[in-house]
Amino acid sequence: MPEGHTVHRLARTFDGLFAGRVLRVSSPQGRFADGAALLDGNVLAAAEAWGKQLFLGFASPAGGPAPERWLRVHLGLYGAWTFAGDGGADVVHAIGAPRKRVGERETVPAEGPDGSTSVDGDWGPPEPRGAVRVRLLGAHAVADLTGPTACEVVTPEEKAGVEARLGPDPIRPDGGRASLDAAREAFVAKVRRSRTAVGQQLMDQGVVAGVGNIYRAEVLFRAGVDPLRPGRDLADATLAAVWDDLVVLMRDGAATGAIVTTRAEHRDAGLPDDGADAGAPAGARRRTRQNTDGVPGAVPHHEAFYVYHRDGLPCRVCGAPVLTKELAGRNLFWCATCQT
DNA sequence: CCGTAATGGACAG
DNA sequence: TGTCCCTTACGGT
Numbered sequence: 001m002p003e004g005h006t007v008h009r010l011a012r013t014f015d016g017l018f019a020g021r022v023l024r025v026s027s028p029q030g031r032f033a034d035g036a037a038l039l040d041g042n043v044l045a046a047a048e049a050w051g052k053q054l055f056l057g058f059a060s061p062a063g064g065p066a067p068e069r070w071l072r073v074h075l076g077l078y079g080a081w082t083f084a085g086d087g088g089a090d091v092v093h094a095i096g097a098p099r100k101r102v103g104e105r106e107t108v109p110a111e112g113p114d115g116s117t118s119v120d121g122d123w124g125p126p127e128p129r130g131a132v133r134v135r136l137l138g139a140h141a142v143a144d145l146t147g148p149t150a151c152e153v154v155t156p157e158e159k160a161g162v163e164a165r166l167g168p169d170p171i172r173p174d175g176g177r178a179s180l181d182a183a184r185e186a187f188v189a190k191v192r193r194s195r196t197a198v199g200q201q202l203m204d205q206g207v208v209a210g211v212g213n214i215y216r217a218e219v220l221f222r223a224g225v226d227p228l229r230p231g232r233d234l235a236d237a238t239l240a241a242v243w244d245d246l247v248v249l250m251r252d253g254a255a256t257g258a259i260v261t262t263r264a265e266h267r268d269a270g271l272p273d274d275g276a277d278a279g280a281p282a283g284a285r286r287r288t289r290q291n292t293d294g295v296p297g298a299v300p301h302h303e304a305f306y307v308y309h310r311d312g313l314p315c316r317v318c319g320a321p322v323l324t325k326e327l328a329g330r331n332l333f334w335c336a337t338c339q340t
Numbered sequence: 341c342c343g344t345a346a347t348g349g350a351c352a353g
Numbered sequence: 354t355g356t357c358c359c360t361t362a363c364g365g366t
Contacts, residue, residue: 003347052348076348078360131360147360149348205349212347259347308347329355330348 002075004210005253007049008171010081014047014056017085017141022061024137028128035153036134038069050176051169051209055159070159076149085141086123169209170246171254176209180247188239191231198234199227200328210250214308217333218261219245221306226339227332260304266316267303307333
């Protein structure tokens with residue numbers, strides 16, 4: 001369940017595991033059999049992310065390095081990639097030990113049916129688990145895709161068409177525009193062009209690519225902006241600050257794998273864990289999946305956010321109860337005191 | 341066992 | 354605005 005930062009991490013992982021390698025491509029579930037046949041036996045020539053879109057470029061082994069076909073994947077709400085490998089030197093960075101997560105799923109060393117690890121020189125991929133739409137298999141690693149909202153083979157032209165409809169991406173070095181400054185300008189201008197609530201516009205991938213429900217809620221809290229305010233009513237400088245903050249927050253998320261938006265002084269160190277406060281308001285015990293469980297030094301998930309999934313709990317800054325409301329089919333969270 | 345939420349989006353009207 | 358799709362894991366029976 002990714003926002004853009006996860007997809008950028010995925011692109012890097014594919015690059016590290018499979019770039020330049022001939023891949024066996026299959027569809028254990030069967031729903032992508034035709035597409036898989038189109039890609040099977042080709043070389044992974046590129047792995048790119050733009051917002052929540054992942055593009056894997058394939059080139060024929062005989063041809064040049066330019067991708068002739070792209071696999072376009074959008075994970076949607078619950079899509080996930082699961083990785084396994086033989087732990088060889090060439091994949092150690094991507095598979096990592098002992099617990100590394102990419103997307104929502106844990107990455108584990110391949111195990112035989114009896115739980116044994118790979119035999120030297122005789123690595124075999126694990127059986128696909130669940131409804132695996134696509135399996136990419138290299139010599140030393142395998143990647144399984146489940147539950148995507150989009151998974152299709154497209155031409156370079158079709159890929160360009162998809163990208164043309166996407167807003168600037170704060171994680172891309174140039175923001176997906178001529179420059180990072182141009183990307184910020186495009187974002188500000190687009191939001192100001194409409195009276196649609198800024199909180200709704202941030203979820204529009206044509207306005208800014210890669211922002212999801214968490215970054216939406218958190219960046220507006222940090223900016224002190226009421227999510228329901230019409231975009232048109234916001235000052236240029238306010239929106240520019242929102243963009244700049246997205247650049248910081250999302251790039252940090254891409255680097256660490258976790259979304260953390262709270263500043264240290266606003267975290268309640270010493271409070272009990274989630275499991276200790278049974279009977280607390282709904283938001284208190286709700287789990288928010290993060291990729292940091294058990295990582296030493298990581299900010300625990302219940303201290304990572306200002307407002308996301310904290311409805312009914314006191315605002316970390318002013319103490320007023322965090323509010324929630326459904327907006328365009330998604331749950332919005334905000335503090336009416338801090339955000340005006 | 342069953343209901344439901346989940347960091348998303350396409351499409352119809 | 355509503356409806357549908359994709360899949361999994363968790364909590365309450």
